[in-house]
Amino acid sequence: xxxxxxxxxxxxxxIVLGASAGGVEALTVLLPCLSAELRAAVFIVVHLPRERxxxxxxxxxxKCALHVREAEDKMPVEPGTVYFAPPNYHLLLDKxxxxxxxxxxPVHLSRPSIDVLFQSAADIYGNRLLGIILTGANQDxxxxxxxxxxxxxxxxVQEPGSAQAPHMAASALKETKADFVxxxxxxxxxxxxxxxxxxxxxxxxxxx
Numbered sequence: 001x002x003x004x005x006x007x008x009x010x011x012x013x014x015i016v017l018g019a020s021a022g023g024v025e026a027l028t029v030l031l032p033c034l035s036a037e038l039r040a041a042v043f044i045v046v047h048l049p050r051e052r053x054x055x056x057x058x059x060x061x062x063k064c065a066l067h068v069r070e071a072e073d074k075m076p077v078e079p080g081t082v083y084f085a086p087p088n089y090h091l092l093l094d095k096x097x098x099x100x101x102x103x104x105x106p107v108h109l110s111r112p113s114i115d116v117l118f119q120s121a122a123d124i125y126g127n128r129l130l131g132i133i134l135t136g137a138n139q140d141x142x143x144x145x146x147x148x149x150x151x152x153x154x155x156x157v158q159e160p161g162s163a164q165a166p167h168m169a170a171s172a173l174k175e176t177k178a179d180f181v182x183x184x185x186x187x188x189x190x191x192x193x194x195x196x197x198x199x200x201x202x203x204x205x206x207x208x
Contacts, residue, residue, distance in 0.1 A: 010154060012040045012194060013079075013128040014093075016121045018114030018144065020047040020136030022164025024056070026184055027134075028063065031082065033188040036065035037196035040130070042082040043071075043091065043121060045112045047136065050088035057084055073101040085112035092120035108140040118144025127152030130194075132187065133178075134158045136168025145172045156180045156187055 019026055023046040034042065048054055054070065060082070061068045067081040077083075077097040085091035090102040090112050100120075107113035118131055118141065131148035133141045135158060149155050155178040160166035162183035173181065182190065 010195075011128050012130050012154070014077075014097075014121055014125045015040050015042045015130045015132065015194075016118050016144075016148070017042070017044045017132045017134060018118065018136070018141040018168075019045075019134035020110075020138060020140065020165065020168055022135035023047070024059070025135075025164065026158070027060065029184050030134075030188050030191060031060055031064040031066075033191040034064060034066055034082075035192070035194070035196045037080070038066060038194055039079050039196060040194065041077050041079055041097075042066065043085075043093070043117055044082065045085045045091060045114045045117050047110050047112075047138075047140070048087050050111065052087065054084060054087050060084075071099045071101065073099065075099040085117065087112075090116040092116060093124040094120070095124070097124050108138050110138070110140050113144075114141035115144040115147075119147040122147040122151035122153060125151075125153065129153035130156070132156045132158075133169055133172045134184075135163035135165045137165040138168060139171040141168055142171045142175045145178070146176045149176045149178075154179050156182065156190070158187060159183045 057070045071083040071091050092100040094100045107115050157178040158169045159181050160169040
């Protein structure tokens with residue numbers, strides 16, 4: 001079965017993406033590929049300076065057909081919404097599902113941490129989760145992608161040679177045999193095939 005066919009056969013309720021160096025540029029390619037009718041929620045960690053406000057929401061609100069929000073503690077998860085982790089907080093998924101923010105110690109010098117997001121999402125969504133590791137210069141995300149795989153979720157890793165910073169993808173692939181290893185444009189094409197909620201049925205009008 002093709003990669004697109006496999007995705008169409010899977011129920012995907014949530015997508016987690018992790019990126020570091022070069023991540024903003026990668027997301028500029030990927031997020032416009034998500035359909036406005038996507039039924040999954042999308043959670044994203046990008047390593048950014050902790051002492052400055054994130055401008056990711058403002059940057060992507062006009063580039064993405066989905067609702068785009070910065071994550072807040074205890075915020076209920078809504079389908080078809082993109083949530084960015086705020087600077088200097090770990091982003092986790094909790095029962096509900098709902099979002100949780102934490103100021104626990106940095107992981108691989110990073111807060112927010114990709115590992116923390118992916119591991120908590122795997123606990124909540126299991127085999128209904130899609131995990132994607134993109135460009136980056138450290139090994140954050142390696143343990144997280146393994147957790148997604150172990151929970152039965154689908155895993156995609158950017159082909160290291162196509163990444164602006166290949167170390168994060170290469171590290172993840174040493175730990176986990178990803179379902180797909182693809183250059184950025186092909187990941188985007190795959191995201192276009194994700195199941196959507198589809199158009200709402202129109203009421204049948206009586207003749208006459």
